[in-house]
Amino acid sequence: MIPYVRLAYASTATANPVHIRNDLIQIFESARQYNFNHQLTGVLLYGNGYFFQYIEGRKPEVDRLYQHLLKDLRHQGVSLLFYDVAEQLKFEQWGSRYTHFEQPIEHFFQHNQLAGFNPYLLNNQLIHSFLDVLYSRNSSNSATTMQVLRGLEADQNTYVMSLKDMATVGVLILMLLIPLYLIVTLMPSTSGFFLF
Ligand SMILES: Cc1cc2nc3c(=O)[nH]c(=O)nc-3n(C[C@H](O)[C@H](O)[C@H](O)COP(=O)(O)O)c2cc1C
Structure with missing residues (x-):
């Protein structure tokens, strides 16, 4: 008898990055407790507005959780990437972890000529090597809420950085436009090129 099943899916977060x-x-807090009580293990990854989750455990438990997940309004477009039987639990030592989107994951996608993290693009061939990348990360302890928060703060910094960049571009544009405007308004109106 084969004791376990495992599945992975991709989905899209419904909350925008500011409210995620x-x-x-x-999700992390409830999942940790529920998964522990029902002997479910795996990994949940969030990045670029996408979720990737791998779940393994006894078939009735995995199936029940997946049915709940399908109805959860915090994500949409749930796409089952694979579902099969397993002799052993791969992430048993981990418990259930939240993994922050980070460099080895980005590298995996770049190395496979995929533009950035997008779990919908993980086909049958890629998905198992992707799981190996996640598994091989040094992660003997389950993540704490503090680690999740730190990861999210890193996300927010990225977001703030991009807002800063936009502000810089805006200032540069103004610095170019103001002298141009002054030149045009102070010029004798002999040419018909400027319509201020
Ligand atoms: C991306 C995502 C991953 C989730 N992962 C888990 C999980 O691993 N374990 C869990 O108990 N709930 C998880 N949840 C929450 C469940 O969808 C659901 O809210 C929870 O099982 C309670 O279901 P109920 O409100 O129908 O009782 C996840 C939700 C989302 C959006």
């Missing part, structure tokens, strides 16, 4: 923090903390 609350969703992730809630």
